[in-house]
Amino acid sequence: MRAASDERATGAEGATGQPAGGDPRLDKLVHRLPPRVGDTVSYLLKPSSRWVRIPSGALLVVGGVLSFLPALGIWMLPLGLALLAEDVPALRASRSKVFDWVERRKPHWLDPSAPKNDQS
Numbered sequence: 220m221r222a223a224s225d226e227r228a229t230g231a232e233g234a235t236g237q238p239a240g241g242d243p244r245l246d247k248l249v250h251r252l253p254p255r256v257g258d259t260v261s262y263l264l265k266p267s268s269r270w271v272r273i274p275s276g277a278l279l280v281v282g283g284v285l286s287f288l289p290a291l292g293i294w295m296l297p298l299g300l301a302l303l304a305e306d307v308p309a310l311r312a313s314r315s316k317v318f319d320w321v322e323r324r325k326p327h328w329l330d331p332s333a334p335k336n337d338q339s
Contacts, residue, residue: 241305244318247329262303276302 226338249260263272276299304310321328 241311242315242318244322244329245301245314247331248321250331251328264305269306272302273306278298 227322249257252260262268263275279295279299282291283293285291286293300310301314304314
């Protein structure tokens with residue numbers, strides 16, 4: 220348990236010193252998540268978690284497409300695409316465009332001092 224919190228505190232950086240998600244904006248968003256969810260996402264973004272990340276992302280995309288079913292929701296689609304973007308270069312470019320939009324339109328989402336449950 221301590222290793223996960225230490226990893227989260229250091230920004231979930233890999234052995235190369237790069238953020239686990241490859242984009243510091245992604246790390247800022249992950250740190251705004253509740254601790255338990257943030258630790259899970261940090262684990263999935265580590266390069267060594269590729270074999271867990273790809274099936275998880277694919278299942279989330281399928282769940283998002285089937286969002287008309289009661290237990291599933293549309294929230295699964297962007298989360299699945301974000302996980303798959305780590306391994307699919309075409310999705311990585313789209314993720315970068317989304318982060319550019321977030322920086323322009325919702326900069327408080329990337330502010331570490333902002334409240335975590337900001338609904339705007």
